[in-house]
Structures are given as C-alpha cells and as structure tokens.
Amino acid sequence: MPETRDDWSAWISREERRSDRLTPALAARWLATFDLPTSTEGALPQGIHFCLCTPDAPTAALGADGHPARDETPDSFFPPVPLPRRMWAASDVHFLAPIAIGASIERTSRIASITPKSGKSGEMVFVEVAHETRADGTLAVRETQTLVYREAAATDAPLQPPPRGEHRFGAGEWQSHRALEPGEPLLFRFSALTFNSHRIHYDLPYARGIERYRGLVVHGPLMASLLLQLAGPLSRFSFRAVSPAIAGEPLHLVVREDGGALTLGAFAEDGRQIVSAEGSR
The missing domain is CATH 3.10.129 (Thiol Ester Dehydrase; Chain A)
Structure with a gap:
C-alpha cells in the first residue's frame, strides 16, 4: 500500500x-x-x-x-486506498x-485529509470528509466525518466484539437512560434510509465469515441519531465509535449534563462502551 x-x-x-x-x-x-x-x-x-x-x-x-x-x-x-475494511469512526x-x-x-x-497510520491492529488510513x-x-x-480503512481480518480471527461478560451496565451516574434492543428491522430500515449497502448491517454470513463480527453490526449514525433524540436539540455533537454494537443485544443510551455541556454514550449490557460522545446546547 x-x-x-x-x-x-x-x-x-x-x-x-x-x-x-x-x-x-x-x-x-x-x-x-x-x-x-x-x-x-x-x-x-x-x-x-x-x-x-x-x-x-x-x-x-x-x-x-x-x-x-x-x-x-x-x-x-x-x-x-487498497485496504478492504471501511468503518465510520467518528x-x-x-x-x-x-x-x-x-x-x-x-x-x-x-x-479534508488522508492520514495513514500503523498500529497494533495493522495498517490503517484515516480519511476526513468535511460536509x-x-x-x-x-x-x-x-460536519467533519472520519472514516477509517483497515486490513482484512484473518479468516480464523476471533469474532468481535468478545462474548458478553458477567458485569452489568449501571445507569446510576447518568441523568437520562434509554435501553433498547436494535433488531434486524431497525437496521434494515436505517440502511434503506441512508442507501447504505454495507453488508455487515444485513448479511449475517458475510458479517461473521468475512468481516469477523459476532453478528449484524448496528450503524454508528443510527446510534448517534438515537442519542440526539435522547439529549434533545444541541448546537454541537461529536461521537466516536469505540466498539461494535450487535443487533438483538441490549443497548444502553445515556446522557449527563453539566452547565450546558453534555456527556453521552452507548454501552452494551455488560458495560462495554460502544460509542463515546459529547455535546453542547
């Protein structure tokens, strides 16, 4: 490359x-x-x-x-970019x-920018797009959108994210909390609305066998839209993908506000962070 x-x-x-x-x-x-x-x-x-x-x-x-x-x-x-895996990173x-x-x-x-990087997960290229x-x-x-292109996972690589742990998410420190299980119909409809044909969102054999996800992957902007609905109107909102969310598994959306500054997030049932976000009124 x-x-x-x-x-x-x-x-x-x-x-x-x-x-x-x-x-x-x-x-x-x-x-x-x-x-x-x-x-x-x-x-x-x-x-x-x-x-x-x-x-x-x-x-x-x-x-x-x-x-x-x-x-x-x-x-x-x-x-x-000759790297086959693409993700909406932030x-x-x-x-x-x-x-x-x-x-x-x-x-x-x-x-806006194209930045190659090397790390523990291999070669990556970050592309920033200003809309x-x-x-x-x-x-x-x-909006400034960051996409990341990555190397393909080995065909025998462990499925991601790891199996759910024994811990359970606690919403006590958050002011607003919504729990849901995003299912296949929601993913299908959002893919249709965005004309997004990335197969990780609807093709389970591809998502598991080729890209090595544990199940169908919930879209980043879908979770961002849900967080915006929970928080109410904002003047600025930034989010970053931390870990994949899997369809059919509990998803916890949370918001905490302090003086007009908001901290938002999406978490799996076992407390694994999926999306990190912040905003302002």
Whole structure:
C-alpha cells in the first residue's frame, strides 16, 4: 500500500455536490423508523441529515463489501486506498439551523485529509470528509466525518466484539437512560434510509465469515441519531465509535449534563462502551 499521504494528494480538497429534498414521504419513513410521532410539516429532529444526499452508485459499481468501489478515476470521490475494511469512526457535527419538511437540500463534501497510520491492529488510513448541508439555501449542518480503512481480518480471527461478560451496565451516574434492543428491522430500515449497502448491517454470513463480527453490526449514525433524540436539540455533537454494537443485544443510551455541556454514550449490557460522545446546547 502507499506509505505516505502524498500518494493520494490528488484527492485532497476533491469536492462532491449532491442535492435532495426532505419530502413528506422521506420524513414519514424516518419518523416511523424511530417510532416517533408522524408529522407533515415543521422541522424534523436532529439526525435527519444522515439520510439526505445519500450515495447513489449503481449496483454494478459496488465493491464486495457493498460500499461503492474506489479507483483512480476522477469520478472516484474517495481515494483508492487498497485496504478492504471501511468503518465510520467518528463525526463532529455543528447544528446551525433546523431542516424542515419540504426543504430543498444541497450538500457539498470535501476530502479534508488522508492520514495513514500503523498500529497494533495493522495498517490503517484515516480519511476526513468535511460536509456542509444547506436547507433552502441556509447552512444547516456542518460536519467533519472520519472514516477509517483497515486490513482484512484473518479468516480464523476471533469474532468481535468478545462474548458478553458477567458485569452489568449501571445507569446510576447518568441523568437520562434509554435501553433498547436494535433488531434486524431497525437496521434494515436505517440502511434503506441512508442507501447504505454495507453488508455487515444485513448479511449475517458475510458479517461473521468475512468481516469477523459476532453478528449484524448496528450503524454508528443510527446510534448517534438515537442519542440526539435522547439529549434533545444541541448546537454541537461529536461521537466516536469505540466498539461494535450487535443487533438483538441490549443497548444502553445515556446522557449527563453539566452547565450546558453534555456527556453521552452507548454501552452494551455488560458495560462495554460502544460509542463515546459529547455535546453542547
């Protein structure tokens, strides 16, 4: 693989523009996915931007994992990093204006940085993407998203995350707590809303046999959306993936606030941290 970020220098500052509309039908599907009250007008809760201006690569242009394939052509927005495993590692989001049902959406995305790293888990490449989402011409969301590309796991590697331990999560130190078990229908609907065909979210034999997860993996932005709903409107929200969440297993979402600064998180039943997050009003 290339050893320095200069090998992908042509991709730095590469831009992609997409347009969309928050139609009443999309709003209804999003609200139904999260079991939220139906609405035909007004602004939707924060997190709807994850489902706007989604990728639309043809099916024939998808890679073996379900993500759009990357190559050397000018049409490839993402650099052709030769590492096969892709994860949404983190996001830093600034909410600047609400997004109302019926709004016309324009999103500009720019490759901000490409950083190779080596660690105990092998070679990795971190790609930062800066997004600006406008609703009816008003800047509504500014987000920096961090993706990580990794080496493939060995075919006999232990399944991740490890089996659940004997400890149990305690919510005593948190002010708000919601427990749920995200199941296959929720993962399917969120994949459909985001046009995300990464097979770890719906193809159990692939998730286990190829990417070596213990089960279907819950989407990072799905958990981020649930945390935003628990916390209420924020001006800034950042989250980082710590460990995979597995479909059908208990998930604990928690929030603690001190003077307008919020600490948020998602935890497994045995206390393993899944998502680390913070925010401000």
